[in-house]
Amino acid sequence: MSIDISQFHDVFFEESFEGLDAMESGLLNLEDGAADVEEINTIFRAAHSIKGGAGTFGFMNVSEFTHKLETLLDEMRNGERDVTKESTNLLLVAVDVLREMLTAVQQKTDTDDGRIKDISDQLIAILGGDDSEGDAEDLETASVDDSNAKPVGWLIGFRPHLHMLQTGNDPVRMIRELDSLGDLTVLVEDSRLPPFSDIEPEDSYLGWQLELRSDVPKQDVVEIFEWVDEDCDLTIEPLLASAVVAEAPAEEVEEPVIVEAIVEPEVDEPSIDDEFVGEEAEKVATKADAKQKTASSPAAASIRVSTDKIDSLINMVGELVITQSMLSQVGDNFTPEMLPQLIDGLAQLERNTREMQEGVMRIRMLPISFAFNRFPRLVHDLTNKTGKKVDLKTNW
């Protein structure tokens, strides 16, 4: 089954722009010295959601850029890094860049790669030049597998620890999955099974020797046990043509690093449609300003309306329908005596129409914060530019 995930893009954009607004106002609060851990957490979570969503929906450049912001924010919330004016300013600019990137993706226009690279470099610099791309190395060590041997399958020793069932992992599931990979012979070890009266039903006492005849790579076998590799004793040995299941060696697997590293599904899924071309920056710096202007004022394509307002509109439409049918009845066989009825009906129609008009207008109205929330950022940028201290107070 293939699912078209582009149908979720609109919601993703909507929540991402909301997240960016939340990040911006949070960052402005940070600067005012009113920072608390929850504030930083909120900013972090917004970045985290954007990163996760962007990755899921295929906007890898957005995801990668947000990753840097997120790392910086993570260090701040863990107390590993002080909240300085310099870093909040950079984060604010990064939020702007992110907004531009998302707008470009949404409207399928070009991004200003020069500016993205510039801010991205600044983020990397502030993070200490560590681009935290360490995962790739792990993967390389992982791929150094024992592929020189030509086994006919795998000999697996699997002894769950007593508590394994309590993690929601069922050995039967793993055995069934192994079975799906090839020809499986299962041998149960019941040596740990206590006398019947001592059996705890929630503990797992059994172990298994599994002989899998199949040409699948070791990684496929390792993956089946990836969630439980710390909750069991596991050995995976190549099965040579002459080996028999009963004499399986009970050694530990010697490369636990591989067990951990192999299973990073994040890395093997770069299946994404490139909306932008990577980091070949530095050539479009001048086109920037004009483009930014269009990008920074995206007309909101959708607004959120409370269900109360919609329900009341639906009621009004109901009343309108009643009025309409009443009027059409009057009109069908109109006689002069029915004039008062007609006048009543028309008055009711007028009321219905007015109420509906008000209701519809209310739907389109936005909280005043929509306009006023922009001022703190404006003032912030102005104070930075002019070097003057401004205290913005809004009263009404």
Place this chain on the structure above:
Amino acid sequence: MAKILAVDDSASMRQMVAFTLKGAGHTVTDAADGKQALDIAKTQSFDLVLTDVNMPVMDGITLTKELRALPAYRFTPVLVLTTEAGGDKKSQGRAAGATGWLVKPFNPEQLLATVKKVLG
């Protein structure tokens, strides 16, 4: 088919997960944070819980711990959806009693494969 509780503070992720799982015939209930999920979990039973880690009000690790403390959820598979590929969140998830994890970004096919792996 299974009853699944899907927890994520991102509406787009919730929609994607719910749509995918419903398409495979599962019944999906969703929640926007751990607290909401826990309240729902106390009134209904589920065959599988899928939870994001970073969420407001109550995060996914705390949710997993709270669920494991409920008799009805001692053995229920709980998968954490995490963007952290490093071992830290995995070991946190494990310590909290999670069954396994699915690293974001994932696509619908990977989600279904993982769910199938747990539910058999």
